[in-house]
Amino acid sequence: xxxxxxxxxxxxxxxxxxxGIGLELLPKKARIELENVSKIIKLxxxxxxxxxxxxxxxxxxLLKGKIKIYQLNYDGSIQILFIYTQGEIFGYRPLLxxxxxxxxxxxxxxxxxxxVDKEHFLKILSNSVELxxxxxxxxxxxxxVLVNRFTxxxxxxxxxxxxxxxxxxxxxxxxxxxxxxxxxxxxNRTDLANFAGTSLENLVRTLRTFEEKxxxxxxxxxxxxxxxEALYVLTGI
Amino acid sequence: xxxxxxxxxxxxxxxxxxxGIGLELLPKKARIELENVSKIIKLxxxxxxxxxxxxxxxxxxLLKGKIKIYQLNYDGSIQILFIYTQGEIFGYRPLLxxxxxxxxxxxxxxxxxxxVDKEHFLKILSNSVELxxxxxxxxxxxxxVLVNRFTxxxxxxxxxxxxxxxxxxxxxxxxxxxxxxxxxxxxNRTDLANFAGTSLENLVRTLRTFEEKxxxxxxxxxxxxxxxEALYVLTGI
DNA sequence: CGCCGTATTGAGCGCTCTCAACGAGGGTGG
DNA sequence: CCACCCTCGTTGAGAGCGCTCAATACGGCG
Numbered sequence: 001x002x003x004x005x006x007x008x009x010x011x012x013x014x015x016x017x018x019x020g021i022g023l024e025l026l027p028k029k030a031r032i033e034l035e036n037v038s039k040i041i042k043l044x045x046x047x048x049x050x051x052x053x054x055x056x057x058x059x060x061x062l063l064k065g066k067i068k069i070y071q072l073n074y075d076g077s078i079q080i081l082f083i084y085t086q087g088e089i090f091g092y093r094p095l096l097x098x099x100x101x102x103x104x105x106x107x108x109x110x111x112x113x114x115x116v117d118k119e120h121f122l123k124i125l126s127n128s129v130e131l132x133x134x135x136x137x138x139x140x141x142x143x144x145v146l147v148n149r150f151t152x153x154x155x156x157x158x159x160x161x162x163x164x165x166x167x168x169x170x171x172x173x174x175x176x177x178x179x180x181x182x183x184x185x186x187x188n189r190t191d192l193a194n195f196a197g198t199s200l201e202n203l204v205r206t207l208r209t210f211e212e213k214x215x216x217x218x219x220x221x222x223x224x225x226x227x228x229e230a231l232y233v234l235t236g237i
Numbered sequence: 238x239x240x241x242x243x244x245x246x247x248x249x250x251x252x253x254x255x256x257g258i259g260l261e262l263l264p265k266k267a268r269i270e271l272e273n274v275s276k277i278i279k280l281x282x283x284x285x286x287x288x289x290x291x292x293x294x295x296x297x298x299l300l301k302g303k304i305k306i307y308q309l310n311y312d313g314s315i316q317i318l319f320i321y322t323q324g325e326i327f328g329y330r331p332l333l334x335x336x337x338x339x340x341x342x343x344x345x346x347x348x349x350x351x352x353v354d355k356e357h358f359l360k361i362l363s364n365s366v367e368l369x370x371x372x373x374x375x376x377x378x379x380x381x382v383l384v385n386r387f388t389x390x391x392x393x394x395x396x397x398x399x400x401x402x403x404x405x406x407x408x409x410x411x412x413x414x415x416x417x418x419x420x421x422x423x424x425n426r427t428d429l430a431n432f433a434g435t436s437l438e439n440l441v442r443t444l445r446t447f448e449e450k451x452x453x454x455x456x457x458x459x460x461x462x463x464x465x466e467a468l469y470v471l472t473g474i
Numbered sequence: 475c476g477c478c479g480t481a482t483t484g485a486g487c488g489c490t491c492t493c494a495a496c497g498a499g500g501g502t503g504g
Numbered sequence: 505c506c507a508c509c510c511t512c513g514t515t516g517a518g519a520g521c522g523c524t525c526a527a528t529a530c531g532g533c534g
Contacts, residue, residue, distance in 0.1 A: 014339065071388045075473065079388040097370075097377035102251065102384050133334075139376055140334035146383050147339050151308045151316040153391040154434035157521070189481060197391035202522055204482055220531095221481085236312065394489070426513060439490060441514055458513085 005181055008167070008232045015148050015164065015237070016171055021138035022087040023061060030131040033124045034061070038114040043107040050091070051104045058117040059092040065111030066172070068191065069103050080195040081146070083108065085172050093139055095121065108191060148237075156236060158198045162206050163234035165196040166216065170225050185223040242418055245404070245469045252385050252401065252474070253408055258375040259324040260298060267368040270361045271298070275351040280344040287328070288341045295354040296329040302348030303409070305428065306340050317432040318383070320345065322409050330376055332358065345428060385474075393473060395435045399443050400471035402433040403453065407462050422460040 023031065038061070043049060049060070052071065060067075062084050069082040069090070081103060084090050094101050095118060116124075125131055152164055166185065169192075173183040187195075193203035207223070210216045215227045225231065260268065275298070280286060286297070289308065297304075299321050306319040306327070318340060321327050331338050332355060353361075362368055389401055403422065406429075410420040424432075430440040444460070447453045452464045462468065 071384065073388065073392070073473070077392055079391050081384060081387065093377055093380065097374040099374070099377055099381070102381040136373075137334040137336070139380070140330055140336055143330065143376070143380055143383070144336070144339040146380070146387060147308065147318060150318065150383060150387050150390065151310065153387065154316050155310070155314055199523060200480090201482080201524085205522095208482085236310070396489095436491060437513080438492085438515085442490095445514085 004229055008228055011232070011237060012167055012171075014144050015168060016145065021089050021134055023089070024087065025134060026089075027128060027130040027134070030124055030128045034116050034121070035114065037120040037124075038116045041113045041115050043111040043113070045107055045110050047107050049105040049107065050101055052101055054101045056091060056094040056099075056101055056118065058115050059089060059095065059121050061089050061114040061116070062086050063112045063114060065113075066108040067105055067111060067113075068108050068195075069105050070194065071103055078194045079197060080191060082142070083169070083172055083195070086176070089138075092121070092135060093142075096135065096139070108187065152235065152237065153197055158196065158202055158206050159209075160235055161198065162196045162203065162210070163215075163231040164237070165192070166210075166223065166225060167228070167231055167235070169195075169223075170228075181228065182224055182226075185225075186221065187223075188221060241466055245465055248469070248474060249404055249408075251381050252405055253382065258326050258371055260326070261324065262371060263326075264365060264367040264371070267361055267365045271353050271358070272351065274357040274361075275353045278350045278352050280348040280350070282344055282347050284344050286342040286344065287338055289338055291338045293328060293331040293336075293338055293355065295352050296326060296332065296358050298326050298351040298353070299323055300349045300351060302350075303345040304342055304348060304350075305345050305432075306342050307431065308340055315431045316434060317428060319379070320406070320409055320432070323413070326375075329358070329372060330379075333372065333376070345424065389472065389474065390434055395433065395439055395443050396446075397472055398435065399433045399440065399447070400452075400468040401474070402429070403447075403460065403462060404465070404468055404472070406432075406460075407465075418465065419461055419463075422462075423458065424460075425458060 026034070040063075041049075041060075043065070049067065050056070064086055067084045067090070068080050069084070070078050070080040072078055082090075091101075091105070125135075149164070153161060169185045169187065170181075170183045173185045173187075175183070189203060190200055193200045196203060198206075207216070207218065210231075211218060213227075213230070215225070215230045217224045217226050263271070277300075278286075278297075280302070286304065287293070301323055304321045304327070305317050306321070307315050307317045309315050319327075328338075328342070362372070386401070390398060406422045406424065407418075407420045410422045410424075412420070426440060427437055430437045433440060435443075444453070444455065447468075448455060450464075450467070452462070452467045454461045454463050
């Protein structure tokens with residue numbers, strides 16, 4: 001059983017949208033420098049951090065809570081692209097290339113983050129080849145993740161998308177130092193629908209069929225995966 | 238009319254998947270160095286350049302023809318992610334981050350490209366901050382494009398996807414020095430279906446409805462856009 | 475206790491997929 | 505030069521999926 005889960009985990013590696021870089025991966029020196037010039041930001045649930053087309057002001061390191069990265073369309077529909085959790089660093093890509101934010105960012109839960117402004121960040125970056133390489137790898141990882149998800153979303157139905165989304169979220173919702181594979185996925189239905197790329201109603205219905213088949217178990221709004229393999233097979237990857 | 242088209246072009250900017258970097262954008266010095274150590278590769282139509290999970294051997298500069306970047310799934314289905322045309326540089330991203338290719342690459346038409354091997358490329362790169370910045374911008378651009386397309390593909394139907402795809406391809410198929418807006422989009426139906434993310438049959442049907450509405454005109458296998466604005470409105474972006 | 479935001483369930487319709495058959499066109503060998 | 509074949513494109517029919525609209529249930533908070 002553990003072998004199968006290991007295999008699943010391995011196959012999903014290129015779908016996991018951990019930002020590709022976390023606090024613990026930063027070069028020691030750069031990390032200390034960044035922390036020294038950072039200031040703390042607190043966000044309430046649903047509060048917006050930045051919007052599409054904003055000029056980037058700096059980078060963010062998530063200490064507590066969850067952040068969603070999404071696009072809001074003219075018709076009001078929303079697509080969630082990434083979800084970040086504690087330890088992850090984000091918002092630096094447009095800074096590296098002098099562009100605007102192509103996406104918006106908001107808190108899913110109450111959050112606490114470190115903010116490092118543009119000038120400080122770029123200065124520290126220019127003094128650390130190691131940090132620069134880390135960030136490049138990170139950008140590359142997120143690109144790969146997006147390409148892989150793109151293919152699934154362009155070609156598969158809701159069952160497949162949701163199965164994939166749940167497996168990914170299970171990783172995201174692991175607690176620090178959590179050993180067991182199964183996490184409590186605490187996300188509201190609307191966000192989950194926007195993440196899986198479907199309507200709220202269809203999401204609920206598909207969740208129900210998963211529950212009937214014992215792939216998952218729901219308690220209140222929380223979701224627990226019961227059968228990892230079945231979900232994995234469903235994704236078709 | 239030109240004003241409207243200008244506006245459309247502007248709005249589509251972040252959907253165009255020109256690699257973000259072309260020969261003419263390279264710093265002069267780096268360009269000459271790259272050309273000096275490059276060798277020519279010729280590919281026949283349908284020939285594969287590299288495959289997903291291959292280790293990158295070097296970078297490619299497309300001199301003639303068209304290259305598709307795609308993913309092949311276990312069930313045999315294909316999703317085309319990018320299409321490159323002459324002057325574009327590609328294949329460098331995994332090199333920057335020491336990863337594998339997350340996608341495959343093959344010739345849509347007979348192609349001629351310059352190949353610069355890994356070692357030479359990395360050496361030239363390490364001597365040119367300017368080149369490095371260009372490539373970063375390019376990666377960022379492709380990321381933005383992918384995010385935007387992702388949202389459309391995750392949420393919209395075939396009409397919308399195809400409308401967007403055609404507008405993008407119209408740019409791709411412009412000839413060098415072409416002034417008029419309308420291009421001859423020469424692509425076989427299967428590739429177009431795989432690019433728009435639908436089945437061959439549905440693609441054909443949707444093309445027909447576009448033709449009946451005078452949005453496009455087809456001559457043999459070639460497609461010409463007649464009504465840019467209508468297609469743009471359809472995309473919903 | 476009532477209100478508001480969130481979640482669930484139902485019904486009906488339109489879209490997109492699949493399966494299947496047919497047509498067109500280019501290339502090859504007789 | 506023609507007949508054949510093979511690939512590619514086109515059309516039709518039917519089933520199932522996923523969307524929207526609408527009604528109802530739940531649950532936390534004032």
